[in-house]
Structures are given as C-alpha cells and as structure tokens.
Amino acid sequence: MSERDMRGLREMLLRRRRGIFQRFESDWQALGERDIELEEEGQMEWDGLFSSLIREYLFVSLYRAFAESLASENASRLASMQVAERNIEDRLVDLSAQFHQQRQSSIDEELFDLVAGFEALTGKAT
Numbered sequence: 001m002s003e004r005d006m007r008g009l010r011e012m013l014l015r016r017r018r019g020i021f022q023r024f025e026s027d028w029q030a031l032g033e034r035d036i037e038l039e040e041e042g043q044m045e046w047d048g049l050f051s052s053l054i055r056e057y058l059f060v061s062l063y064r065a066f067a068e069s070l071a072s073e074n075a076s077r078l079a080s081m082q083v084a085e086r087n088i089e090d091r092l093v094d095l096s097a098q099f100h101q102q103r104q105s106s107i108d109e110e111l112f113d114l115v116a117g118f119e120a121l122t123g124k125a126t
Contacts, residue, residue: 016070
C-alpha cells in the first residue's frame, strides 16, 4: 500500500471517528444533562453530583468502547489488506517465474529446431 493510500485511509478513519463522536455527544446532550445545583449553604447536592459522575463515567466508558471497536475493526481491515497484498506479490512472483520458464522453453525449442534443420541440410549428425 502506498504512502498516499495510507494517508487517505488515515484521514478517512479520523473523519469517521469525529463523526461518530459528534453524533454520540449530541445524542448524549439531548438526553437532558442537568447542572449540579448548589444548596443554600454553598454545598453541592450529593444526588446531583453522584448522578453527574455516573453520567460522565458512562459517557467515557461508552466512548472508549466505541473507540476500541473502531480501532479493532480498522486493525483487522489493515491486517487483511496486508495479507492480501502479500498474496498478490507472491502470486506475481510465481506467475513471472512461470512466464519466464515458458518463454525460455519456447526459445530453446526453436533453437533446437534450427540446429536440427541445419544438421539435416548439411548432413552432419552429432
């Protein structure tokens, strides 16, 4: 895979990640996050704090799961593309060797025919 293809793949994956994160973040905000309210004494409401911490923990956990899923998917795609590329290179080497062998065989055959014809015309047999 060329450097240009790798750059294009990398850019596509980054755009895809950003898009997924933005959709997830907007959906999350649509659920109606509420601000932590302060009590009259200046203390935070513990229920609000706890629910906000749980919400943030869930957000980070889900985002991490999505990121790991994308990374795993892209790693497996990259690995399969590399295997396919290696297989193509091996196949090209095999086909090239086969072509050269057949070409050399046809050249040898023509040379043997020429030598045999020359010997037949001159009457020399070796």
